[in-house]
Amino acid sequence: MCNSSLITITLAFLISLSLCLPLAQPEPFSNTGTFATNSTYANNLYLILSSLPSNVTANGGFYNASAGQDPNKVYALALCRGDLDTGKCYTCTNTSSLEITKQCPDQNEAIRWGAECILRYSNRNIFGTMEVSPFQCVPNPNNISSTDLDQFNQTLNNLMGSLVNQASLGSSSIKYFAVGDKSFSSSRNVYGLVQCTPDISQMDCNSCL
Numbered sequence: 001m002c003n004s005s006l007i008t009i010t011l012a013f014l015i016s017l018s019l020c021l022p023l024a025q026p027e028p029f030s031n032t033g034t035f036a037t038n039s040t041y042a043n044n045l046y047l048i049l050s051s052l053p054s055n056v057t058a059n060g061g062f063y064n065a066s067a068g069q070d071p072n073k074v075y076a077l078a079l080c081r082g083d084l085d086t087g088k089c090y091t092c093t094n095t096s097s098l099e100i101t102k103q104c105p106d107q108n109e110a111i112r113w114g115a116e117c118i119l120r121y122s123n124r125n126i127f128g129t130m131e132v133s134p135f136q137c138v139p140n141p142n143n144i145s146s147t148d149l150d151q152f153n154q155t156l157n158n159l160m161g162s163l164v165n166q167a168s169l170g171s172s173s174i175k176y177f178a179v180g181d182k183s184f185s186s187s188r189n190v191y192g193l194v195q196c197t198p199d200i201s202q203m204d205c206n207s208c209l
């Protein structure tokens, strides 16, 4: 996945993941630290998380907002999948805002990729900036048979290439969102979905995807 600013999902949205930055494994994150219970940062965070679901649904599936003043300022954003209705968008962001504080109880920075929405917050300004890390690959456990593999791969590459081009034009009714499918055998299709947050440039969306 391309982050914050972006999500790329191919094949399946299978599970929900929360990452409390920095990740245990991958390198490119600086340690952004933790906050204390009942701190100003904590209160700013809870305030903004609780306001996200209504604001995201009121704003067509994407919303970014900050709360408080430096050094306790919290930047948060949420993005719903472009094909999600308002009710599901609300439920997903509501669930995510609760889950992220459970799974990342005191991290200054965290991201949650849900099946239908992403939610992210940080103590640094993350708005309007393309970031390609952290990155998560979630394999679909269903295998493609070896006889179909070449055709699958070729179809997949064509499909994703065209979805990336289409999405990054930003001209669809849901900005930077594209979804589609193509058959790779007589009975099976490959499905793709790509989406960037609408606060980044076309060029950044294209290069991330």
Ligand SMILES: *[C@@H]1O[C@H](CO)[C@@H](O)[C@H](O)[C@H]1NC(C)=O
Pocket (backbone or CB within 6 Å): 037, 038
């Ligand atoms: C946090 O604040 C609440 C309300 O002021 C208080 O009841 C609670 O004990 C505090 N918790 C900690 C860990 O300081």
Ligand SMILES: *[C@@H]1O[C@H](CO)[C@@H](O)[C@H](O)[C@H]1NC(C)=O
Pocket (backbone or CB within 6 Å): 050, 051, 052, 054, 055, 058
């Ligand atoms: C965001 O939500 C809060 C609380 O629901 C509300 O007070 C605020 O006006 C909303 N902001 C926008 C820009 O919609």
Ligand SMILES: *[C@@H]1O[C@H](CO)[C@@H](O)[C@H](O)[C@H]1NC(C)=O
Pocket (backbone or CB within 6 Å): 064, 065, 066, 127, 128, 199
């Ligand atoms: C959302 O981010 C943009 C920058 O991309 C910023 O100009 C705007 O003020 C932010 N919105 C809120 C409510 O903070």
Ligand SMILES: *[C@@H]1O[C@H](CO)[C@@H](O)[C@H](O)[C@H]1NC(C)=O
Pocket (backbone or CB within 6 Å): 091, 094, 095, 098
């Ligand atoms: C948001 O989530 C909480 C906790 O699961 C739940 O109690 C509440 O009803 C949800 N709000 C809405 C409007 O769905």
Ligand SMILES: *[C@@H]1O[C@H](CO)[C@@H](O)[C@H](O)[C@H]1NC(C)=O
Pocket (backbone or CB within 6 Å): 141, 142, 143
């Ligand atoms: C898919 O292939 C891998 C590697 O050959 C194998 O370990 C795995 O069990 C297969 N999964 C399924 C669902 O058949």
Ligand SMILES: *[C@@H]1O[C@H](CO)[C@@H](O)[C@H](O)[C@H]1NC(C)=O
Pocket (backbone or CB within 6 Å): 149, 150, 153, 154, 157
């Ligand atoms: C699938 O296509 C990609 C991109 O062209 C290539 O890197 C990869 O090796 C291919 N995989 C298979 C199994 O053919």
